[in-house]
Amino acid sequence: MVFNIKKAAGLSIQIGAASALVKGLNVAECPTATAAKAIGGNDYQICPDTDLQGTSAQQMKNCASTEDCVTLCSGTAGCEKAVYDKTKRICHIKQSTDGTLLEWVEDAQFDVIYVPKTYDVSKMGKWSDLVRLPIIPVAAYVVPEFPEPSRMLVFSSWGAANFGGASGYTQFADYNFKTGAISQRTVSNTHHDMFCPGISSLEDGRIIITGGSNAEKTSFYDPATNQFTEGPDMKIARGYQASTTLSNGNVFTIGGSYSGGRGGKNGEVFDPATNEWTLLKGADVQPMLTVDHEGIWREDNHAWLYGWKNGSVFQAGPSKAQHWYGTNGAGSVKAAAVRDDVDAMCGVNRPDYDDSAANKHAHITTIDEPDQPATVERVGDMAYARAFSNAVVLPDGTVLITGGQPTAHVFTDTDGVLTPELFNPETKTFAKMAPEAIARNYHSESLLLADGTVWSGGGGLCYVANPQASTKNCDRSVDHADGQIFSPPYLFNADGSAAARPEITGLPVSTAKVGDMFTLTMNRDAEPATSFVLVRMGSATHSINTDQRRVPLTKLPDDSGVLLPGYYYLFAVSASGTPSMAKTFRVTLK
Incomplete structure (x- = not known):
């Protein structure tokens, strides 16, 4: 059913009948056909039964109708977005500042008024619609398969949207990014809640997932069988550690005081040939600690590890001090460089894990031989300060930065930065890309896909102590069981058509x-x-x-x-x- 409403001269609005709504469900674009006549040079449109969650620049009370809110917006300098509260009869003029968080959600109490934005896809890329998942994708990996990959596995914790305690099982979802098929499974045979683990891929294609909520555990995923098997326990129980594959095919891990006890989380190495972990007493965790106002349970988390020559590991962060870790014999650690004047915990930029202002700093670190000094170059800043953001290297050598927020607040969407940035290593500059629909902050992730696009998803998850605990205090508005796929500018011609690809x-x-x-x-x-x-x-x-x-x-x-x-x-x-x-x-x- 479609009906027309006529109000003031020069204003006509067409509203499509809404389908079944799910209050609070995020949308990337208006789910119903709408149109409004141009006013003052702007082509306003209306999306019924939806809201833009985010800061209101002005609130105009006693507004009689959605059409009147359109008129008020058109008469307000710079107004391109507004929300009409049909219950309270308030017209909310929304901020239009670049990068401002405004998340579109379904809600029958409101109507969204907006001027549609168009972006030059050849310069700013393009986002897909939302891909909805049965769980929050806190972690993810691409499944190796020949001749080309088609699937990604994502996982949360014992709950699709909850975590807490060592449950012994994990919720997974399987997303086929070629066909769109999605399925869910509970993995319990390895007795491993894999929330907050280390993840690395082995030479034979298996994925090794270590620690987390069941902090001592090791699980293997085999793409050949699509099954999980239990591995040997680590020598040190860990959660929020990082791991990396080594030049000899072994796996090194260090840190992880979130679970399994606090402090002293020195390095250890896994040998796939012997199926054993070996503690490296000389791979001392102490030099790589950050300085965090919450103490040690935050200071050894999420090391930036890069396997390098002769079994060495370069630790680039999050501490401002960078180091070489050796994995031969009893292990070793040696200072390499100082990256910055501040630590940068959890992703890109901030000194503390939580309640800490992010910054815009960017650096290029160059390494050559193990144990030799690294060279650090400070390059131009990003446009936005970002905590909890993600970075993906693309085939052409550029790097896509997505998500994050200017001040770290775990489990929130507060001030989330929707505008990604693309770093060009040749010019050493960042360019703004088309905005995402959803804030991707704490517990988000991103991955390069086989067609040169980028998956960006997740955010949220609620701590409820154990599977039997109440969830009544969970803020589900920040839970994002979904993702979007970004097509970078290199996939488009100047006229917006698809660029020709090599084959x-x-x-x-x-x-x-x-x-x-x-x-x-x-x-x-x-x-x-x-x-x-x-x-x-x-x-x-x-x-x-x-x-x-x-x-x-x-x-x-x-x-x-x-x-x-x-x-x-x-x-x-x-x-x-x-x-x-x-x-x-x-x-x-x-």
């Missing part, structure tokens, strides 16, 4: 060892490729993705510290930076 038609080998040469077949009728690149498939949680790595190719590097063993995307890239659809490629040690 890999044949890959004679799907597995090769470091130093090998290999050939591939390209479609001559497709866009020519001018370069090739391997990007390691990612795994992310709590703003950390130690698996991602971009390696430009002429041949495979002959050092497994540069080209860590495991599964990669293989992209062909055009002269304009447009990537092909990726093929799956596995790097082995032998």
Whole structure:
């Protein structure tokens, strides 16, 4: 049913009948067809039964109707968004400042009034509609499969939207980003609540998930069987630690005082060949601690770890002091550089884990040989200060920064930054991208997908002590069991049409060892490729993705510290930076 309402001269509004609503459900765009006539140069539209949650610049009481609110907005300088409260008869003029958090939700009490925004997709990219999931995706990883990946697994805790205590089981969702198919499963056979773990991918494609709420546990996911198996307990129980794959195929982890006791969380290493953990007494956690007003349970969390040559690990943060960790023998630690004058806990930028102002700082750290000093370059600032944001390296070498908030407040959407930024390593500058629909703050994550797009999802989760505890005090408005997919500017021509891609038609080998040469077949009728690149498939949680790595190719590097063993995307890239659809490629040690 469609009906017309006529009010003042020059104003006509068409409102489509609403379908069944779910109060508080986020939407990326108006779910019903609406239109309004242009007023004062602006083409206002109305979205019935929805609200824009966020700061109101003005509140105009005794407003008789939605149409009157349109008129009030049109008469207010700079007003491009307003919300009419049909119950209280208030017209809310919304702030239109760039980056202001305004989340669109379904709510029959309100009507949203807005001027539709258009973005140059060739410069700012484009977001998909929301992908709704049965759980909050606090952690995620891409499932390796040949000839190209199609699935991502995400998980929360024992609850789809709740966590707390060591339950012994975890809620997972399986999202096929090619077909859109989504399913849910409970993983209990490994007796492991995997909330707040370390995640790394092994040479054989298995994903190793360590610690978390069941702080001593190790679980393996095998993509060949789509099943989980139980691994050996770590020597030190940990939660909120990080881990990284090493040049020899082992896995190193350090820190993690969120669970399993506090302090003394020195490094240890897992050897897949022996299926054993070994404590490295010389890999002392103390040098890499931040200084946090909440103490040690926050100071050794989420280390920025990068596996490098000869079994070494470069620790780039979150402490302002950077270090080399050695994993041979009893382990070692050596100072490498000082990155900044402040720590940067949990993702990109802030000194303390919670209740701390973020900053806009950005740095490039260059490393060469293990145990040698690193070089740190401070580059231009981001446009926005961000706590709890995520970063993804793209096939063309740029880096997409999504989400975050100017002051860290765990489990909130407060002042969430919706506008992503794209860092160009050649110009060392950031460019603003098209805004997301949803704030992605604490417990959000992002991953590169095989078609060169980026998944961004999650945020929220409520602490309720244990599965039997009451959830009455949970703020569900900040729970985001969904995600969006971003198509970067390199996927579009200047006129907004899809850019032509190179096409890999044949890959004679799907597995090769470091130093090998290999050939591939390209479609001559497709866009020519001018370069090739391997990007390691990612795994992310709590703003950390130690698996991602971009390696430009002429041949495979002959050092497994540069080209860590495991599964990669293989992209062909055009002269304009447009990537092909990726093929799956596995790097082995032998």
